Amino acid sequence: MISKPFWLSEDSLGFDQLQQYPTLASKETADVCIVGGGIVGTFIAYWLSEHNISVILLEKDVIAGAASGRNTGFILPGTVEHFNRAVFLYGKDKALSIWRFTEKNYKQILDISQEEKIDYDIQENGSLILAGSEQEHKELKESIALLSQAQVQAEWMPKSFVEEQMGTPQLFGAIKTKIGAGIQPVKLVNALSSVNQKRGISIFEKSSVIDIKEYESNSIQIITEQGSVDCSMAIVSANAYTSQILNSFSELIFPFQGQAFVTDPIPTRLFNEVIYANFGFEYWRQLKDGRLMVGGFREKDPKKGEGFSTEINIELIHGLYDYFNQLFPQAGQPSISHYWAGTMGFSQDGLPIVGNTHMPHCFVCGGFTGHGLGFASAIGELTANLIVNGKADDSNLFHISRFN
Numbered sequence: 001m002i003s004k005p006f007w008l009s010e011d012s013l014g015f016d017q018l019q020q021y022p023t024l025a026s027k028e029t030a031d032v033c034i035v036g037g038g039i040v041g042t043f044i045a046y047w048l049s050e051h052n053i054s055v056i057l058l059e060k061d062v063i064a065g066a067a068s069g070r071n072t073g074f075i076l077p078g079t080v081e082h083f084n085r086a087v088f089l090y091g092k093d094k095a096l097s098i099w100r101f102t103e104k105n106y107k108q109i110l111d112i113s114q115e116e117k118i119d120y121d122i123q124e125n126g127s128l129i130l131a132g133s134e135q136e137h138k139e140l141k142e143s144i145a146l147l148s149q150a151q152v153q154a155e156w157m158p159k160s161f162v163e164e165q166m167g168t169p170q171l172f173g174a175i176k177t178k179i180g181a182g183i184q185p186v187k188l189v190n191a192l193s194s195v196n197q198k199r200g201i202s203i204f205e206k207s208s209v210i211d212i213k214e215y216e217s218n219s220i221q222i223i224t225e226q227g228s229v230d231c232s233m234a235i236v237s238a239n240a241y242t243s244q245i246l247n248s249f250s251e252l253i254f255p256f257q258g259q260a261f262v263t264d265p266i267p268t269r270l271f272n273e274v275i276y277a278n279f280g281f282e283y284w285r286q287l288k289d290g291r292l293m294v295g296g297f298r299e300k301d302p303k304k305g306e307g308f309s310t311e312i313n314i315e316l317i318h319g320l321y322d323y324f325n326q327l328f329p330q331a332g333q334p335s336i337s338h339y340w341a342g343t344m345g346f347s348q349d350g351l352p353i354v355g356n357t358h359m360p361h362c363f364v365c366g367g368f369t370g371h372g373l374g375f376a377s378a379i380g381e382l383t384a385n386l387i388v389n390g391k392a393d394d395s396n397l398f399h400i401s402r403f404n
Contacts, residue, residue: 001335001336001337001338001339002337002338002339003312003338003339003340004338004340005069005070005260005338005340005342006262006293006337006338006340007064007069007070007071007073007184007185007186008064008065008069008070008186009338011337011338012184012186013184013186013187017062017063017064017065017069017186017190018062019062019205019206020062020063020190020193020205021059021063021193021197021203021204021205022204022205023204023205023206023207023226024058024204024207024224024226024227024228024229025226025227026227027227027228027229027230028056028202028227028228028229028230029054029229029230029231030054030055030056030202030229030230030231031053031054031055031231031232031233032048032053032054032055032056032231032232032233032234032235032387033055033056033057033058033220033222033229033231033233033234033235034048034055034056034057034058034234034235034237035058035209035212035222035234035235035236035237035238035245036057036058036059036236036237036238036239036241037057037058037059037062037063037064037065037189037193037203037205038059038063038064038066038067038068038189038237038239038372039064039068039185039188039189039372039373039376040237040239040365040366040368040372040375040376040379040380041057041059041235041237041238041365042057042063042064042189042192042193042196042380043192043376043377043379043380043381044235044237044365044380044383044384045057045196045201045380046112046192046195046196046199046377046380047377047380047381047383047384047385048201048384048387048388049196049199049200049201050384051384051388053388054200054202055196055200055201055202056201056202056203056204056229056231057196057201057202057203057204058204058207058209058222058224058229059203059204059205059206059207060206060207060208060209060238060241061205061206061208062205062206063189063190063193063203063205064185064186064189064190066239066240066241066342066343067239067240067342067343067344067345067372068185068186068189068372069185069186069189069342070258070260070310070340070341070342070343071185071258071260071295071342071372071373072182072260072274072283072284072285072293072294072295073182073183073184073185073274073285073293073373074127074180074181074182074274074276074283074285074373074374075105075106075109075180075181075182075183075274075373075374076102076127076177076179076180076274076276076371076373076374077099077102077103077106077127077177077179077180077374078098078099078102078374079095079098079102079350079351079369079371080280080350080369080370080371081280081350082129082136082139082140082143082279083095083099083143083146083147084139084140084142084143084146085139086098086099087146089349089350090351092146092150094397096150096152097394097397098351098397099147099150099152101375101378101394101397102179102371102374102375102378103179104378105374105375105376105377105378105379106179106180106181106374108377108378108381109188109373109376109377110122110124112192112377113188113191116191116192116195118187118188118191118192118195119187119191120183120184120185120187120188120191121183121184121187121287121288122181122182122183123181123182123183123272123274123285123287123288124181125180125181125182125272125273125274126176126177126178126179126180126181126272126273126274127176127177127179127180127273127274127275127276128157128174128175128176128271128273128274128275128276129143129174129175129177129275129276129277130162130171130172130173130174130275130276130277130278131171131172131173131174131277132170132171132172132277132278132279132282133172133278134172136172136278136279137159137172137173140156140173140174140175141156141173143175144156144175147175152177153177153178153179154175154176154177154178155175155176156173156174156175156176157173157174157175157176158173159171159172159173161173161174162174166270166271166328167270167328167330168327168328170326170327171277171327176273180273180274181274182274182285182287183373185373204224204227207224207225207226207227208224208225209222209223209224209245210223210224210225211223212234212236212245212246212359212362213359214359214361215230218232218361219231219232219361220232220233220234220359220361220362222234232361233361233362233363233387234359234361234362234363235362235363235364235365235383235387236357236362236363236364236365236366237364237365237366237383238345238366239253239344239345239366239367239368239372240253240254240255240256240308240343240344240345240366241255241308241343241345242345242364242366242367243255244308246357246362246364248357248358249357249364249366251348252347252348252353252367252400252403253345253346253347253348253353253366253367254306254345254346254347254348255306255307255308255343255344255345255346256298256306256307256343256344256345256346257298257301257306257307257309257310257341257342257343257344258295258296258298258341258342258343258344258370259295259296259297259298259312259313259316259317259320259339259340259341260293260294260295260296260339260340260341260342261293261294261295261317261320261321261336261338261339261340262287262291262292262293262294262336262337262338262339263291263292263293263294263331263334263335263336263337264291264334264335264336264337265287265289265290265291265334266290266291266292266331266332266334267290268290268330268331268332269286269290270286270292270328270330270331271284271285271286272286273285278296278299280370281296281297281298281299282294282295282296282297282320282323282324283295283296284324291337292324292331292334294320294321294324295320296320297316297319297320297323300316300319301313301316307343308343309341309343310340310341310342310343311341312339312340312341313341314339317336317339321336344368344369344370344372345366345367345368345369346367346369346370347366347367347368347369348367348403349402350369351367351369351397351398352365352366352367352368352369352375352379352398353365353366353367353398353400353403354379354382354383354386354395354398354399354400355386355398355399355400355401356400363383363386363387364400365379365380365383378394379398382394382395382398
């Protein structure tokens with residue numbers, strides 16, 4: 001077993017993800033500086049490149065080296081909550097608007113990857129949200145009724161279907177959505193970063209930000225360990241690590257750890273869709289080569305996964321492996337080839353946060369609550385439009401002003 005994220009490894013990429021861009025070691029200037037070289041920061045840069053402005057992107061480690069390279073590569077519609085809960089929390093209209101926003105995001109990612117000829121191992125087979133208990137069965141039935149009323153493309157799969165298709169009697173039914181895909185996220189970030197660089201965006205890796213401060217009357221200065229950037233606008237897209245850069249966000253975006261593993265390939269095709277179960281606490285998919293990728297078990301952690309650590313909890317990995325094999329003994333208990341942990345940024349209300357900080361020229365885009373790929377492109381476009389035009393469609397869904 002290799003204790004390294006699969007997406008960042010030679011087994012997945014054909015090489016180990018190492019530094020590709022220089023470290024910032026001088027004083028630079030730009031119209032906009034993005035802090036964070038993950039999937040969302042990279043999409044913000046992509047959308048900013050549509051405008052005639054200069055952009056610098058800073059990454060503290062290597063591109064996609066944090067959560068963007070440590071997830072399971074799901075692009076899903078909606079929020080982390082089942083739709084009935086989203087309706088309860090946000091109201092029917094807002095919950096539906098968020099769902100439509102993530103549908104837009106899905107289409108954008110497909111369109112951009114096609115236009116830019118990006119190969120990111122996409123498996124475009126939809127998603128399944130499985131009921132792992134009677135209570136979850138009840139809530140998913142409520143959710144499918146609400147989705148049907150809103151004319152969302154989703155269908156109910158009864159227990160008999162799930163048992164027949166998956167060979168397990170332990171699940172109670174599922175919602176199937178046409179929108180949903182599994183991807184290799186590091187390949188997407190690498191390719192999009194290459195596109196951004198060709199468009200004139202300067203990318204710096206191994207450039208950890210140690211301070212952001214107002215500079216003169218209407219500018220921002222971003223100070224790294226070896227250099228600095230003076231800019232008109234800054235965007236902190238560090239998700240879980242936002243509060244390490246901006247202390248004022250410690251009560252708005254919280255770090256939580258998740259565990260995951262990948263097995264050796266198996267000859268049997270068990271699943272085509274990307275799959276959520278147990279209210280999203282567990283999730284899995286089968287890769288093109290037959291490998292099984294499984295994540296979750298944060299709820300089994302005595303500390304509930306809180307904190308910035310990416311230290312692996314081997315007991316949770318073994319527990320997650322046993323849980324999966326009890327559900328699907330037909331998998332044959334394949335050997336684990338890679339296992340890892342990653343840190344996700346959860347927002348106070350479960351929705352992404354976009355908007356200015358206490359510094360008017362410094363914005364934040366983060367708090368994706370485990371659904372970063374489900375928002376990445378569309379929220380990147382939204383953030384870019386807010387920065388350039390001062391307004392953006394759907395900004396009311398995620399604007400930081402909701403916490404005032």
